[in-house]
Amino acid sequence: MADTDNKEKSNLQPSRRSFLNTIWAALGILAALELIFMVFTYLGRKKPGAQKEQSERLIDAGIIDKYPVGSVTANIMGKFYLCRMEDGGFIALSSKCTHLGCTVPWDDKGKRFICPCHGSSFDISGAVISSPAPRPLDMYPVHIENNTIIVDTGKLLKRNEFLKTQLVYTKKVSK
Amino acid sequence: MNKSLILHFRPKMVDARALRFSMTFGLGGMALVLVFILFFTGLLLKFYYLPFPEKAHDSILYIRNSVLFGAFIRNIHFWSANFLIVITFLHFLRVFFTSAFHQPRGVNWIIGLGLLIIVLSFNFTGYLLPWDQLSFWAVTICTGMLEYIPLTGKWLQSMTRGGLEVGAPTLSIFFAAHTALLPGAMIILLPFHFWRVRKAGGIALSEIIDGDKEKYRVKAIPYLLLREVVTALVLIALILILSIIFDAPTGDKANPGLSPNPSKAPWYFMGFQEILLHIHPFFAVCIIPVIILIFLLVLPFIKYVSNSKGVWFISGRGKKSAFFSFILALVLSIIVVITDEFIPDFSAMLPGIPMLVSNGLIPCFIMALAFAIFYFLLNKIYRPDRNENVQAVFVFIFSVFITFMITGIWFRGSSMKLVWPWLLAG
Numbered sequence: 169m170a171d172t173d174n175k176e177k178s179n180l181q182p183s184r185r186s187f188l189n190t191i192w193a194a195l196g197i198l199a200a201l202e203l204i205f206m207v208f209t210y211l212g213r214k215k216p217g218a219q220k221e222q223s224e225r226l227i228d229a230g231i232i233d234k235y236p237v238g239s240v241t242a243n244i245m246g247k248f249y250l251c252r253m254e255d256g257g258f259i260a261l262s263s264k265c266t267h268l269g270c271t272v273p274w275d276d277k278g279k280r281f282i283c284p285c286h287g288s289s290f291d292i293s294g295a296v297i298s299s300p301a302p303r304p305l306d307m308y309p310v311h312i313e314n315n316t317i318i319v320d321t322g323k324l325l326k327r328n329e330f331l332k333t334q335l336v337y338t339k340k341v342s343k
Numbered sequence: 344m345n346k347s348l349i350l351h352f353r354p355k356m357v358d359a360r361a362l363r364f365s366m367t368f369g370l371g372g373m374a375l376v377l378v379f380i381l382f383f384t385g386l387l388l389k390f391y392y393l394p395f396p397e398k399a400h401d402s403i404l405y406i407r408n409s410v411l412f413g414a415f416i417r418n419i420h421f422w423s424a425n426f427l428i429v430i431t432f433l434h435f436l437r438v439f440f441t442s443a444f445h446q447p448r449g450v451n452w453i454i455g456l457g458l459l460i461i462v463l464s465f466n467f468t469g470y471l472l473p474w475d476q477l478s479f480w481a482v483t484i485c486t487g488m489l490e491y492i493p494l495t496g497k498w499l500q501s502m503t504r505g506g507l508e509v510g511a512p513t514l515s516i517f518f519a520a521h522t523a524l525l526p527g528a529m530i531i532l533l534p535f536h537f538w539r540v541r542k543a544g545g546i547a548l549s550e551i552i553d554g555d556k557e558k559y560r561v562k563a564i565p566y567l568l569l570r571e572v573v574t575a576l577v578l579i580a581l582i583l584i585l586s587i588i589f590d591a592p593t594g595d596k597a598n599p600g601l602s603p604n605p606s607k608a609p610w611y612f613m614g615f616q617e618i619l620l621h622i623h624p625f626f627a628v629c630i631i632p633v634i635i636l637i638f639l640l641v642l643p644f645i646k647y648v649s650n651s652k653g654v655w656f657i658s659g660r661g662k663k664s665a666f667f668s669f670i671l672a673l674v675l676s677i678i679v680v681i682t683d684e685f686i687p688d689f690s691a692m693l694p695g696i697p698m699l700v701s702n703g704l705i706p707c708f709i710m711a712l713a714f715a716i717f718y719f720l721l722n723k724i725y726r727p728d729r730n731e732n733v734q735a736v737f738v739f740i741f742s743v744f745i746t747f748m749i750t751g752i753w754f755r756g757s758s759m760k761l762v763w764p765w766l767l768a769g
Contacts, residue, residue: 212502244600263600267624268487269508270480270602284604285484286620287758300620302698 225322231315232258232338240274240292248308248319249274249281251292257335260319261294262306272305281305295330303328310336346564354541356560357567361546366441366653369574370434376575377427378529380582381465384420385522392472394518396511399474400596407593414590421591422582424466428611431462439642439737442651442730443547449643451539456639458532461525463611468521470609471514479597480606482517483509484616491624508599548653604757613751614744620759621683623703630707635740642737648729657730664725668735671717672742680750684761714739 229243235252242249242263249261261281265272270285280297281290289297294305304327309320315338327334360366391410393402406413435455438444444452471482486509489500505512540546551559561567608616618627651657656665689701721727721735756762 212498247600268484268619270483270487270606271600272602282758284602284758285480285606286616287760299698299702300622300624302623302702 225320227319227321229260229317229319232312232317233315235317238292240276242274243319247271248321250310250317250319251294253292253335255335257332257337258310258312258317259293259335260308260310261290262308262324264306265301266303266305267301293330293334304330307334312336312338349564349568352537353563353567354545355563357545357563358548359559359561359566360548360653362561362566362570364570366548367437367546368433369570370430370437372571372574373430373578374427374434375533376578377423377430377582378533380423380579381420381427382526384416384423387416388420389522394472394514396474396514396597399472399514403473403475403593407590415586418586418589418591419582422585422589424469426578426582427462428466431459435459436741438547440656440734441547441653442647442657443653444643445547445647445650445652446643448539448543448547451536451543452643453640454532454536454539458529458536461529461532465521465525465529466611467609468517468525471509471517472521473593474514474597475592475594476597476601476603477592477594479509479599480602481608481612482513483602484606484608485612486513488615488619488624488628491628493625493629510599546653550650550652605755605759607751607755610748610752614748617680617747617751617755621679622706623699625699626703626707638736638740642733645729645733647733651730657734660725660727661731661734664721664727664731664735665738667721667725668717668738669742671720672739673746675713675717676743676746676750680747680754680761 227243227245229250235241235250235258237252237256238254240249240251243260247263249263251259251261253259263271265283265285265288267283267286267288270283272281272283272288272290274280275282279292281294283289283301286300288299288301290301290305291297294307296302296304307325307327309323309325311318311320388406391402391406391413393399403417406417408414438452438455467482467485471478486500486503489503490496492499501507503513503516504510505516607613615627615632618631621627622631649657651661656662689705692701717739718736721732725731727735750761753764753767754761756767
């Protein structure tokens, strides 16, 4: 048959046909890669609403006097907790557990956040008291202007440990 | 004409030994019946279901309360889906324990693993669709696990969620996967799976040493067909009875601001959630599953010393060593669950060391040590050959996994603390 003849020939020296076949195969692979790239780019598109507007991101949490020392207040709109430490410092904690993303409620009796999903617990500063959570609760930047607290919920800050510098104070530190 | 149609799917003559119920328990056939029921009821549900967060839960309530036979159709879909997982897993165990994954069935074993993953994905994507508290938080937890996969984790998570959190895009992605992508994949892989069975000459049976093979041959119609139809009818009857008596659960509408206590993954993923309680997530969702998957993928390509095809548990020694592995795995995993409940974890005992080491590497090292001791004892006591050794390791791994799964489903209550099952309800 002609086919086997061709094969025998191509074993001896690369024919024009085998060269063209290689080109075809390469073009085919290239086309497939383009298709895969296009599909994934299409699926990975930014969904509407993923990026919040500036006015939605900045949440006015009211004046500082609303928050007594050692208190934890849930902010429903921004899905965060505004915590005021014993020394008067503020921190805004994300309500999502750093383990798998469940919403952690504040237990006022035990003075800790307890995750209902896997039992991780965090203290008032967000630091891990018991695992499996691998790091402290994430936080949002807090700004205090004219005794009013503003939380930027557009910027989630991850951290590996709790540091004093993460707390925000008013200009005049009350003693 | 009917006869010739059936003979397109079945050989004309089959080995009589393949027809014995205790050879296969009809599990593959049952799985196929369930797939048909699921396609059909799923199609009916699709006429009413709306994949939007504001409407999904209401449309489920509408199907349940206002559509004639709506609750019944949904119950059949629910029960068939849960049965399919159990039956597929049992089918997987049957194939393993009768050495039916040995060559030339290696490729089909891998196709089968693919189908197992498809069945799990089907169930998982379907789990979110009712958009109640149970499904919302189960999916939050499970997609949260993806974050710990190195390099691609973040990307995978945002691809499955369609954003940073579970929300409207997640629901539409899961709906598309559940009703188009996965059915398509299944329609391609299932016939491939069946064709490979035919290609290998039917199901795996022990070799006939003396006498001629023809002696065992019987006609597929009626002998095989009759058995298949009976199995299918009994299964369908069972599903219908369950669907009449027990309703598929419908919880409260999903509330992203409130995690119910406890929040659990779907029951078939509870083994993973239980591992997550004990070990750093990087090991629980990445290292351990990858090791198990590689183990399953290389199984057919190991060189086996004896031909144990079609023989349950290989041999007498195989049975004993498998039972030994099962008991040891059961005891060890119960010890792990109980000690972890009552002693402080390693991260609390060793502050200052990164959690990846204290909660990840150290427990993994202990696990590897326990496995080494198990392997040493196994070989000391039973002196198994390679077939039996592989079987014992398989039994060990899956006994741990199933013990963890049962602990997670029935022994974990509020804040995932250990409780007795009878105190769990309510």
